[in-house]
Amino acid sequence: MSTATTVSLDEVLAGLKEQDCAPQLRAHWDQAMAAMPSIRPAFLQHDQIRDAWEHGSFEESLPQELLKLADRVAADRHLLAMAWFIYWYTFGPVDRTWSWTMPELTNCLGEDAGLFYLLVAMAFIPAVHEYHKTLPVTPRVTEDTCRQVQCFTLNYRRGMNGRWGVYRSQFGWLGNYLAPNLYMRVGRFEYWRQTYKRGFRVYRQVATGATVVLAPDKNTYTAQGHQCFNPSQLPAGTWQSVFTEDADAVTGNPISPRGKAMSKVVKLDKKQWRCVLAPGDTVLDMHIPAGGQMGxxxxxxxxEEAARLFCENFTDDRPKAITCGSWMLSEQLEECLPEQSNLVQLVKEIYVLPLPCVGNDGMWFVFLQSKFDPATAPRDTSLRRDMLNYLNKGNVWRNAGMIVMLDDIRHFGTQYYRRQWDSLSLV
Ligand SMILES: CC(C)(COP(=O)(O)OP(=O)(O)OC[C@H]1O[C@@H](n2cnc3c(N)ncnc32)[C@H](O)[C@@H]1OP(=O)(O)O)[C@@H](O)C(=O)NCCC(=O)NCCS
Structure with missing residues (x-):
């Protein structure tokens, strides 16, 4: 396939009134244009859009403005070239290095810029179907994975007065679900098989099965056991973790499952404590799509289903744990949400870890403001109100990490890590 009339990036940017051009556009532009078909690309054809919509778990019927925009894009050589580039760069056989700077497109499309990203995002659905044909996964996993476009529209509609669209800052994430990655949704969550890169190590007491996480070497923690927001402005009482290992023992600072690093150093005898997770091991990195209902x-x-899927169907490299990093794993949830809320219940079932973060990082996912401002953030849901009440008391939000060892999933519902910790006399 090649296009009859290729168009230069400079001409397209001038035509679309896009001043800022991300470097990756220029680096890949000619390659993308060489791959552009001379006829209307499939992802802009009404049949494919309708079909994708039907497989996208949308509750509403296909908005007609999406088809109208497809016609407008197909008829405008600048929009067409840009749509093709973004489609090809995200879903094509490209060695992607993610920069999150997609063109804004509001100068040419106004309020339809988000709809443009939804239009291109619809191509995700057939791309996932094609890729999953090569994987040992059930149709339900494929269907669930394809829901991410609908989940992105939930955010957009919540933040943009009900308009259909996808935030351009979220759009690029869709490329992650395709080959060679193993990244798919299984029930409520998404899981990406990856190598564990954070420095935490998980130890298991042979006699009791108790679990203790040790901090990475040379991390800086506050007196309360949190990671410091700003390494160049360390509050009084800050301390540094240690980790050493010899033939007989490991020595380090434990992290409590409630997400706090302990300044006391402990020594674990290797005859009694076995390392069950370390950097370099394979894990399922979990991501949480929008949509509530996280009971x-x-x-x-x-x-359970994710552990089964990845251990039984992808036996070449079995994961050891589910890991995650998010605003919604913070131990602060217990200070601001009702005890029975889904998020507080989840936090009690996982091993929470302090992560480096910028204060209030992650609040975009709750309030959808380009720059989070607690004074003006929307208060229309109980989650938003509870969190704002907490933040407006002078608290700053800290993201957190989690570990759940696959062997421990069967204990879900018993606050397993907390109970074990409370009966240990380590610190
Ligand atoms: C925020 C979230 C985790 C809440 O899950 P949950 O506690 O199971 O949600 P529920 O369905 O029980 O709803 C609880 C309240 O939160 C509100 N809510 C749900 N999702 C929300 C969201 N994305 N933003 C703001 N409020 C939200 C609900 O409207 C409800 O409020 P109400 O009592 O006034 O009706 C979930 O909605 C979500 O999907 N968030 C966005 C995705 C995200 O942040 N991913 C992590 C990226 S690091």
């Missing part, structure tokens, strides 16, 4: 049963079922 304990949905979380537990998703953990």
């Amino acid at each position: 304990p049963q949905a979380c537990h079922e998703s953990f």
Whole structure:
């Protein structure tokens, strides 16, 4: 396939009134144009859009403005070239290095810029179907994975007065679900098989099965056991973790499952403590799509099904744990949400870890403001109100990490890590 009339990036940017051009556009532009078909690309054809919509778990019927925009894009050589580039760069056989700077497109499309990203995002659905034909996964996993476009529209509609669209800052994430990655949704959550890169190590007491996480070497923690927001402005009481290992023992600072690093150093005898997770091991890195309904049963079922899927169907490299980093794993949830809320219940079932973060990082996912401002953030849901009440008291949000060892999923619902920790006399 090659296009009859290729168009230069400079001409397209001038035509679309896009001043800022991300470097990756220029680096890949000619290659993308060489791959552009001379006829209307499939992802802009009404039949494919309708078909994708039907497989996208949308509750509403296909908005007609999406088809109208497809016609407008197909008829405008600048929009067409840009749509093709973004489609090809995201879903094509490209060695992607992610920069999150997609063109804004509001100068040429105004309020339809988000709809443009939804239009191109619809191509994700057939791309996932094609890729999953090569994987040992059930149709339900494929269907669930394809829901991410609909989940992105939930955010966009919540933040943009009900308009259809996808935020351009979220759009690029869709490329991650395709080959060669193993990244798919299983029930409520998404899981990406990856190498564990954070420095935490998980130890298991042979006699009791108790679990203790040790901090990485040379991390800086506050007196309360959190990671410091700004390494160049360390509050009083800050301390540094240590980790050493010899033939007989490991020595380090434990992290409590409630997400706090302990300044006391402990020594674990290797005859009694076995390392069950270390950097370099394979894990399922979990991601949480929008959509609420994160009740304990949905979380537990998703953990179990994901462990089964990846251990039984992808036996070349079995994961050891589910890991995650997010605003919604913070131990602060217990200070601001009701005890029975889904998020608080989840936090009690996982091993929470302090992560480096910028203060209030992650609040975009709750308030959808380009720059989070607690004074003006929307208060229309109980989640938003509870969190704002907490933040407006002078608290700053800290993201957190989690570990759940696959062997421990069966204990979900018993606050397993907390109970074990409380009966240990380590610190
Ligand atoms: C925020 C979230 C985790 C809440 O899950 P949950 O507690 O199971 O949600 P529920 O369905 O029980 O809803 C609880 C309340 O939160 C509100 N809510 C749900 N999702 C929300 C969201 N994305 N933004 C703001 N409020 C939200 C609900 O409207 C409800 O409020 P109400 O009592 O006034 O009706 C979930 O909605 C979500 O999907 N978030 C976005 C994705 C995300 O942040 N991913 C992590 C990226 S690091």
